[in-house]
Amino acid sequence: MLTSLMPWLLAVAILLAVVGALRRARLWLRGRASNVNVWAGIRAMPKRYLVDLHHVVERDRYISNTHVATAGGFVLASVLAILLHGFAWESKLLAWLLLAASGAMLIGAVRVAKRRQSPPDRLSKGAWMRLPKSLMVFAISFLILSLPAVGLLPEGFGGVVLAALLTAGIVWGLAEMFIGMTWGGPMKHAFAGALHLAFHRRSERFGGGRSTGLKALNFDDAQAPLGVEKPTDFTWNQLLGFDACVQCGRCEAVCPAFAAGQPLNPKKLIQDMVVGLAGGSDASYSGSPYPGKPLGEHKGGPFQAIVAREGKGLLDADTLWACTTCRACVEECPMMIEHVDAIVDMRRHLTLERGQTPNKGAEVLENLIATDNPGGFNPGSRMNWAADLNLPILADVKRTDVLLWLGDGAFDMRNQRTLRAFIKVLRSAGVQFAVLGNEERDSGDVARRLGDEATFQHLAKLNIHTLQQYSFRSIVTCDPHSFHVLKNEYPELGGEYVVYHHTTFMERLYRDKQLSLKDWVGGRVTYHDPCYLGRYNGEYDAPRQLLDALGIDRVEMTRSGFRSRCCGGGGGAPITDIPGKQRIPDMRMDDIKASGANVVAVGCPQCTAMLEGVVEPRPQVLDIAELVAQSLIEEETRA
Amino acid sequence: MSRNLARLHSSDEVSVTVLVSIGKHPVTGRLRRADQDARALEMALGLSDSEPRVIYAGPLNDSTEPALRGYLGMGVSELKVLRQSEQNDIVPALSGFLDNSPSSLILCGSRAELGESSGLVPYQLADALGYTLVSNVAVIEEVTATLAVVLQALPRGQRRRIEVVLPAILAVDTASPVARQVAYAKASRGFINCVVTDAAEDDATEQWHYQPARKRPKRLKIIKATSARDRFKAAAAKAEGTGGQVLTSVSAEEGAVAILKVLKEEGVLKT
Structure with a gap:
């Protein structure tokens, strides 16, 4: 039968x-x-x-x-x-x-x-x-x-x-x-x-490749809606990607915002997109909810706004703004779903179409438009910190080996110490370098992560235009965010450069025997991987090799390398400042303390600022450039 | 405050017009939406669900258009432009236009960020149209068909509640709520429509002689405080005038005489 x-x-x-x-x-x-x-x-x-x-x-x-x-x-x-x-x-x-x-x-x-x-x-x-x-x-x-x-x-x-x-x-x-x-x-x-x-939209990721730069918005058609308002505004293969989620929650386990009790859970976000794709409510979702947001209150459909203009939609805006774009979820996803792309797509709608960037977002974007830096500082004062350093300006020298990209850290007194240290290293190694000086503008990183693609492209095009005037072999920067944007996001807009992060560059100098270093004495050191250097650009080794070259007693945190936990400073998260139960940098500092280190080596001005914002007593925060500068054996002749 | 904040009584909608100008960023000098004008538009957008009329009088070119689009980016679909050259006096154009198509409530910033920046436009306009003028408006509390209740900003955070009969011009102060964010898409999609108006030459300014402003030395305030309390009092103290005279319940003539006397004493009037 x-x-x-x-x-x-x-x-x-x-x-x-x-x-x-x-x-x-x-x-x-x-x-x-x-x-x-x-x-x-x-x-x-x-x-x-x-x-x-x-x-x-x-x-x-x-x-x-x-x-x-x-x-x-x-x-x-x-x-x-x-x-x-x-x-x-x-x-x-x-x-x-x-x-x-x-x-x-x-x-x-x-x-x-x-x-x-x-x-x-x-x-x-x-x-x-x-x-x-x-x-x-x-x-x-x-x-x-x-x-x-x-x-x-x-x-x-x-x-x-x-x-x-x-x-x-x-x-x-x-x-x-x-x-x-x-x-x-x-x-x-x-x-x-x-x-x-x-049909993955980042096919470069397969076979060991890397594709982390956000994709540019096309502004040609003034009537076309910008960003993603409703589920059908995603590309079809993004929708397909959401549907592939196996709800294993590996993203949830590594998400810093979720751990901090902010209203974000990458897994729930993807499931919400699936709900939106087919229409319905999140009542039948059976995983962890967004912290502080009970299930069953949100619903949506393929043609309905994801973030409702009034009342509740598929999700609330603060869920999107809680993301630090650290890419831990993407790195961890066995299905290779692109959470960060989706979040930025939806942020683009909120910022460009609605003008609803929360908290300090609007102010920062306005500053970027009016002063080319997020702090609203006078762009003519970008080089004030280096008045005594006699840095060669590219506008004067026209050509150089290395263009040192300062980033907006040039306005920040803490980061100025890092920049000074790095310049000391460059001079000690006899590198021919120059800076753009007041011609440099913000790379556009923050604007782009806050969804303001228009300001990003505006700044990027101006920077590309400036860079076209001069001849240089490579760009070196102490800021992984500028590094990522210059290296991975400018090419789509017509700017292709050889870009190094300062740790990579110093490691090369060391390997080429251009740096003579003595051992650094100061205790145990752990290294905090910046997201935009590590997960975004795969550079995990150079900073560690530098620390080892300094004879440092290096310890690793449980979460390091590609599993490094974000400091909380990326993606404009400190600007949108979505409240949670605890602060992300505090959690990271706990990781650092647990490693037993008394110094944490960093390579990013954002990480420095976030980690130094943790109340003392805590391990000291030092940029790798500072550690290297402290260990230089300076010859009398050179000095 | 028990009053319904800044919400129109829907039964008697009044027509609202916002006058805007080109602003200039204080640090970089880049053209932008003017801060006070944007606050005025913000106030108007909060008044009712129907869109306020937004009018700009002045030069329209490639450098001013992006700044004007900032107002469109706040959520209005259309900006009317009374096209004028840089040398024109905008008051006749504005008053002529507003005379033809009146509005019972006109909002504008108190002082432009560019040009003469005299702060006189609201006054001259009110004079030309015969409207009531309220300066330094911080909040509009209530608007009916004939009346508006507003809070006027006074120094040190003080507020004065004023009832004003419409039609009126309200010149908005920096004490009013900050203008909303510019949405790029709205800014680029909004319409800028030119209205044909007469252009009046500004005869007065042609005679003027311009020279760079002289930086004046700042008078140091010497504080001889010995305790924290004294220092606080010194910091928070009002700049009190001395030798003044408060005249209450005097006739207009007596008041005028007293004012003339002071002006002569101070050397403002020289005859």
Whole structure:
């Protein structure tokens, strides 16, 4: 009886899955157009899935093994089941294979169930708690179904009772695994995820590459709405990306804003976008909510504003403004979803279309427009701090080896100490360098993260125009934010430069034996990776090698390298200043204290400011340039 | 305050006009929306759901247009321009236009950030139109078809409540709420419409001789305080005039005579 029913069951399940897939695809295609190479993406998809995605999943060894067993077993079992039971192929070998595949899947499913016995907070519950059971039912059903075929059990074993049980099991299994995959069950992640990997809007990220610069807005059409107001304003492959979320909550576990009790949870944000995509409320979401915002109060639809102008929409604006754009969530996401892109897209709407940048945002943007720096300082006073340094100005010398990009830290007394230290190092190494002086403007980083793409592009174009006047080999800056923007975001606007962060540059000088250093004495040092140097640009080694070159007793924090916790200073977060339960820099300082270091080495003016803002007693905050400058062996002749 | 803050009684909507000018950033001198004018527009936008009429009289060119768009970026869809050259006196153009299409409530900044910056435009306009003028307005508390209740800003944070019969011109003070953020998209999509008006040559200014301002030495305030309390009192003390005379309930003639006497004593009037 089951033998004759199987082809039908499979056919119906596949048919329903196809219908669901088409319906889901129609939801994605409501999004804006996106420039992706469809065929190249589909061709590259298996490798992206098996290599790139697996590399991220593998950071949790237990679940990566589990996933290989479950997903591999399921895919193989499905194909074999269709061949054996759908088309009624007679093959003992295939039957054995099906037995093995469903066995592997069963092992995986049991491991999933074990993980879910007391699941960590970051995991979603709800339908996801059902998934291990469904996986087991699917695996066991096909396992038992294969036993007579391979001859381990006699045909007709178990009689009608077992046949009925198996039928029920197969119906359940197929409903969850095939139909649920395209109709919005937990298995949706497999279907949407595969397509998301194929049509990812940052294909450069696969194969070990990096793509972290925000994408430029096009201002050509004055009538086109700017930024993302409603879910359908995302590009279709962004919508697809949201749908791929497997709700593992790894983003939530690393999000500094979530940990600080600010109303942001990257996982919930992505799920809210999924709710918006299909329409509905967040009441059925079963993970951690945004801190301080109960579930069930927010709802939306594909054509409704995400942040409502009045009342409650899909989410509140403060959720978007709490993000520090530290990219920890993106780095951690096994599905390679781009949270930061989505947040900035929505911020662009709030700033450009509504003029609703919270707290000091409006003032900072106004300053950037009127004075080219966020503090509203007189742009003619940019070089006042260096009055005694006799720095060569590019406008006078016209050409130089190294252009030292000062950044807005030139107005900040603390950062001026760092700049002085770095200039001492440059002079000691005999580097030919010059500065733009008063011609330099803010790089546009803060404006862009606050959603003011217009001001960013304005500043960027002015800076590019200035830089065109002169000849230099490379740009060096002590500010990772300027570094990132100059290196990764100016090229799209026509400015391509060789850019180094000062730690990378000093490390090269040291390697080329242009720096003679003595050991630095002052205790144990830990290094805090700036997000915009580390995760955004992959520079984790040079600062550490410099510290080692200084003979420093270097200790690592639990969260360092690509898992470094943000200082709270990025993305305009100190400007929008969304309240939480604690401050992000305080949490980071706790990490630093826990490492046992009495000095934290930093490489970013924002990190310096945020960490020095933590009340004493606390470890001392020193830029690596300061540590190097303190350890220079200065020859009498040079001085 | 029990009054409904700055909300029009919807049954008797009054027409509101905001006069705006080109501003100049105090640090860099870049052209921008003028701070007080933007505050005036902010006030008008808070008055009712219907859009206020926004009028600018002055030169319109590539350098002034982005500054004007700042007002559009606050959420008005249209800006009317009475195009004038830099040398023109804008008061006849404004009064002529407002005479033809009157508004019962006209809001503007107290003093322009560019040009003569005399602060006289609201006065001259009120004179030409025969409207009541209230200077240094900080808050509009209530507006009806015939009456507006406003708070006038006085030194040291004091406020005076004034009831003013419409039509009136309200010159807005820096004590009023800060203007909202400019939304780039609204600024670039809004319309700037030119209205044809006469241009009057400013005969007076043609005769003027211009020279750079002389920086005057600042008089040092010597504080001989011995205790913190004295220092605080010195810092918070009002600049009190000496030798003045308070005249109450005197006739207009007597008052005028007293004023003339003071002006002559101070050397302001020389005949």
